[in-house]
Amino acid sequence: MWRQLIKHLKIYGLLIKLNAIRQLEYRVNIVLGLLVEVGYLGIKLLYAYIIHDTGVHISGFAPQSLYLFIGTFILMTVFFVAMLQFNIMAFDRQIIEGEFDLILTKPVSAQFLATLKYVETWMVIPNIIVGVSLVAYGWYASGLAFDLINICLYFLYGLLGIVTMYCVFTLPLLLAFKLHNISAFHSLIWALWDFNNLPHRIFPSPIQIIGTVFLPIFLITNFSPLAVMGQLSAIEMIWGGVAPILLFILTCWGWRKAIHSYESGGG
Amino acid sequence: MNKYMWLLGMGLQKALAYRVNYAVTILAAVFPIILQWALWRSIYGYTQADTLYGMSYAEMLSYVVLAALMAQALRTGFEYDMAEDIKSGGLNRFIVQPLSYFGYRLSVFVGTNLGYFVATLGVMAIALWVAIRYWSLSIDIVDIALFLLSAVGAFFLQFMLFYLLSLTAFWLHEVWALFESTRVIGLVLSGGVVPLSVFGESLQYWLSLLPFQYLIYFPIQTLTGAISFEQVISGLLIQLVWIVVMMLLIAAIWRRGSRSYLALGG
Numbered sequence: 001m002w003r004q005l006i007k008h009l010k011i012y013g014l015l016i017k018l019n020a021i022r023q024l025e026y027r028v029n030i031v032l033g034l035l036v037e038v039g040y041l042g043i044k045l046l047y048a049y050i051i052h053d054t055g056v057h058i059s060g061f062a063p064q065s066l067y068l069f070i071g072t073f074i075l076m077t078v079f080f081v082a083m084l085q086f087n088i089m090a091f092d093r094q095i096i097e098g099e100f101d102l103i104l105t106k107p108v109s110a111q112f113l114a115t116l117k118y119v120e121t122w123m124v125i126p127n128i129i130v131g132v133s134l135v136a137y138g139w140y141a142s143g144l145a146f147d148l149i150n151i152c153l154y155f156l157y158g159l160l161g162i163v164t165m166y167c168v169f170t171l172p173l174l175l176a177f178k179l180h181n182i183s184a185f186h187s188l189i190w191a192l193w194d195f196n197n198l199p200h201r202i203f204p205s206p207i208q209i210i211g212t213v214f215l216p217i218f219l220i221t222n223f224s225p226l227a228v229m230g231q232l233s234a235i236e237m238i239w240g241g242v243a244p245i246l247l248f249i250l251t252c253w254g255w256r257k258a259i260h261s262y263e264s265g266g267g
Numbered sequence: 268m269n270k271y272m273w274l275l276g277m278g279l280q281k282a283l284a285y286r287v288n289y290a291v292t293i294l295a296a297v298f299p300i301i302l303q304w305a306l307w308r309s310i311y312g313y314t315q316a317d318t319l320y321g322m323s324y325a326e327m328l329s330y331v332v333l334a335a336l337m338a339q340a341l342r343t344g345f346e347y348d349m350a351e352d353i354k355s356g357g358l359n360r361f362i363v364q365p366l367s368y369f370g371y372r373l374s375v376f377v378g379t380n381l382g383y384f385v386a387t388l389g390v391m392a393i394a395l396w397v398a399i400r401y402w403s404l405s406i407d408i409v410d411i412a413l414f415l416l417s418a419v420g421a422f423f424l425q426f427m428l429f430y431l432l433s434l435t436a437f438w439l440h441e442v443w444a445l446f447e448s449t450r451v452i453g454l455v456l457s458g459g460v461v462p463l464s465v466f467g468e469s470l471q472y473w474l475s476l477l478p479f480q481y482l483i484y485f486p487i488q489t490l491t492g493a494i495s496f497e498q499v500i501s502g503l504l505i506q507l508v509w510i511v512v513m514m515l516l517i518a519a520i521w522r523r524g525s526r527s528y529l530a531l532g533g
Binding site for chain 1: 287291292294295296297298299301302305306309310313314319440441443444445447448451452454455460461465
C-alpha cells in the first residue's frame, strides 16, 4: 500500500512539473487566468472587508479570528483550483468521447489519472499570496501560539481537509458513468465550494450537522483553524480524522462500482 | 423579420430541452443566498443596528436574495459561440446569406434566454412574496411595473456588453479569461454580490459612471422602492443610453474587425 502511495505521489510530482511546463508555453493564458482568479479572490475578500467594516463577532469569534478562516478557505481554494477544478470540468467529456479507454490502459490507478491528471499551477499564485498573508495576520492578531503543536494540528487537519475535498467533489463525478453529461452539476459544485467562505458556525445547527456529518464540506476549511484555536471538541477532533478516511474508502469503492457502467463511446 | 422570429423560436425550443439544467442552476443559486443570509443575520444581530449601508435587515435580506436571482436571470453563454465563429470561420455563412449576424445572435439569445429569464422572474416573485409576508417589505405595484421595464433593459444591456466583448476575438486568440474576468468583476460592480452602498459613497459615485449597476443594482433598487420615481425614470434613460452607446460601439468595432477577419474553414 505504501509503495503504491509513494509511486502515485512521484507520478503526481511529475504531473505538476509537466503541467507547469505545458502552461508556460502559453504565457498570455497564464496572465489572463491570473486575472480571473483575482476576480474570484476579490469576491472572497469582499466578505473579509464587510467583517472588518462592521467588526462583527461570529459565534464568539472576533474579526481577527475570522481572517484565519477566510485565509484558510483561500489557501484551500489553491488546492481546489490546482487539483480538482479542471479535472471536474473535463471528467464527463473523457467518458462521452471515449478518452477514458486510454486511461484504462495505463499502468497506474485509473481513478488517480482520470481525476487528478490536470494540475493548474500558475493561476493559483494570487490565492497563495493572499491566503498565507491572511492566515499569518489572523494567527498573529488572535494571539495564538506559533508552536510545533499548533503548526502540526493546522497542517494535519489541512491535509485531512484536502482528502475530504477530493472525495466530496469526486463522488458526484461518478454519476457521469451513468448519466454521461453532468455539466449541470458543475454550478452546484462551485456553489457548494463557496459555502466554506465563512466559518460553519455562522449557519443554523441543522445546516452545520448536514455539512459536517452527511455531506462533510465544512471539514475542508473549518477544522484546521478551529483545531488551532482549541475550539474543536473531542468528538469533532475524532470525526475530523475518521471522516476523510471513510470518505476515501467510499470513493474508491464507488469508483470500482461505477466503472462497471462504462461503455466506450469514442470512435 | 420572420427569419429572426424563427431563430428566436428555435432558441426557445433548445432552452426548453434542458429544463433540468435550469433547475440545477437555480438550486445552485440557493447556496450563496444561504451564505449571505447567515452573514447579514450575524452582522445585524451583533451590531444591533437598525440600518447598515443604508438598509434595514429586511431590505438587505430582500436585496441579496433578489440580486442573486437577478444575476441568474442575466446568464449568457453565446460569447463563446461568437468567439468560435470569428476564430474558425463560422462567420463565412453570414457573408453569403441575407442574414445580419447581430440580428441572428440577438434572436438566438432572446430565444435561448427568454424562458430562463421569465422563469427566474417567477422565482423572484416568490422571493418577493416571502419578503413582503415575512420580512415586512412594502412593495408598490408601480415599482413592480418599473422593475419589469428596468429588467428588460438589463437583459439587453447584458447582451450588448457580452456581444461587445466577443468582438475582441477578431484580435485576441484566447478570450475565455476576458469573458470570465468580466463576468466576475461585473457581478461585483453590478451589485450582484452585495449592494453597492457597501463600497461607500465616493466609490459608488465612480461606479455609477459605469454601465454595470444598471444590470442588477438599479433594477433591484427600483423593485424595493429604495429610489424615488424621478431617480427611476432617469435611471431607465441612462440604461437606454448605455444600450445605444454599446450598439454604436458594436457597429464601429464590427466594421474594423471585419477588415481583419480571415474566412478560414471549409
